[in-house]
Amino acid sequence: MKIILVINPISGDKNKTVFIDFAKGFMDNSKIDFELYKTTGHRDCEKLNQLIVKHTPDKVIIVGGDGTLNLFLKPLVEHKTKVGFIPMGSANGLAAEFNLTKTARILFKKYVQSHETKALDVLSINDEHLFLHLGDIGANANLVANYDKDEERGMFTYAKHFWSEFQNLKSFEIDIKTDRMQYERKGVMLAICNGKKFGTGIPLNTIGKMDDGIFELVVVKAMDFTDLIKATLSKFDEDHKVKNLETFQAKTATIKLKQPQLLQIDGEVVKEFTKLEVKVLDEALSFIKHQT
Structure with a gap:
């Protein structure tokens, strides 16, 4: 071997x-x-x-x-x-x-x-950026970018930038055309999901599966302090649901933005985009099973 x-x-x-x-x-x-x-x-x-x-x-x-x-x-x-x-x-x-x-x-x-593997879907953005889990534009991407620029690390620093972004939330227009339908929405964030939870453990996409041949687009329309508390509770109790979310499923999607928005993928900042072409690569990754 x-x-x-x-x-x-x-x-x-x-x-x-x-x-x-x-x-x-x-x-x-x-x-x-x-x-x-x-x-x-x-x-x-x-x-x-x-x-x-x-x-x-x-x-x-x-x-x-x-x-x-x-x-x-x-x-x-x-x-x-x-x-x-x-x-x-x-x-x-x-x-x-x-x-x-x-x-x-x-x-x-x-x-x-282990001698067993599981085939997982991989998502592609603009035929250039591959990812396995979650990406997003808007509020969270801005938070990640500001956190990355800060020389300090840890939860206090993260909380500082979280609160700053929360106080300055701005909605933006999103045009979404999938293989199923077309939508026009406004939101403070758009998540592109193959998985369910952020790295912090907060659930965003309750219906996602990483081997079903589709992905989810989650529009966060607005966010208030109550939503933030419930999001935190959701980390420990998934009966708590975050409000103001709208979810679409697709195999392909074209996302157009009137104003450039920053994209982050699993904690890594990419750059600003006005157009994203998203597609799923079915069963593209062979993941070794660790539970037998």
């Missing part, structure tokens, strides 16, 4: 040295041939693609946040590589989607030993 282990050393401000030592020792003892790749922020996707072409691994196991996995989707999809994901980032929405509640060591061993 050949494994490529990909580590994002700075994701989530978590020290991964102990885990790396464990993983290397486990593979050495198990007589598994492996390559270790640490991201640098410079041509990482291209470099992983080169490693996959050179070594044709049986599995790629990625350690980092949701954005780390998204970064490598293109070569993983193109080469139909079996992939495992260990959440150690700031945004860990995928951990909730996949029920990745075990420790990093246990997850790693299960991925190495």
Whole structure:
């Protein structure tokens, strides 16, 4: 067996040295041939693609946040590589989607030993940006961008930018044409969903499934303080529903905006757009099952 282990050393401000030592020792003892790749922020996707072409691994196991996995989707999809994901980032929405509640060591061993996979859909925006979980434009994307610019980290800093964005919410016009219908809406945010929850655990899309061949567009029409409290409660009790949401399902969608809006995907800021072409790539990613 050949494994490529990909580590994002700075994701989530978590020290991964102990885990790396464990993983290397486990593979050495198990007589598994492996390559270790640490991201640098410079041509990482291209470099992983080169490693996959050179070594044709049986599995790629990625350690980092949701954005780390998204970064490598293109070569993983193109080469139909079996992939495992260990959440150690700031945004860990995928951990909730996949029920990745075990420790990093246990997850790693299960991925190495598992012989089963599950095919997951991947979403594409403008034939350029691939992602597995959630993307959005509007209020949350602005919050993420401002948080990224801040030198401070942690919940206090996040709360500061959350409150600032809440106080300055502005609606914008959204024209949506899907393979099913056409809609004109106004909202403070539009989410493009393959999954259900933000990395914070707050549920946004209650009907989403990552293997159903469709995605959801969720328009957040308005938000008041009561909505924020209920959203927070929803993290712990899914009987609480966030108000002022409207959800559309589609296989393809064209989204047009009169004013440029910032796009973020799983905690990674992309750039401003006035038009988004969204489509689902059916069963494009082969995800290793960790529960057998």
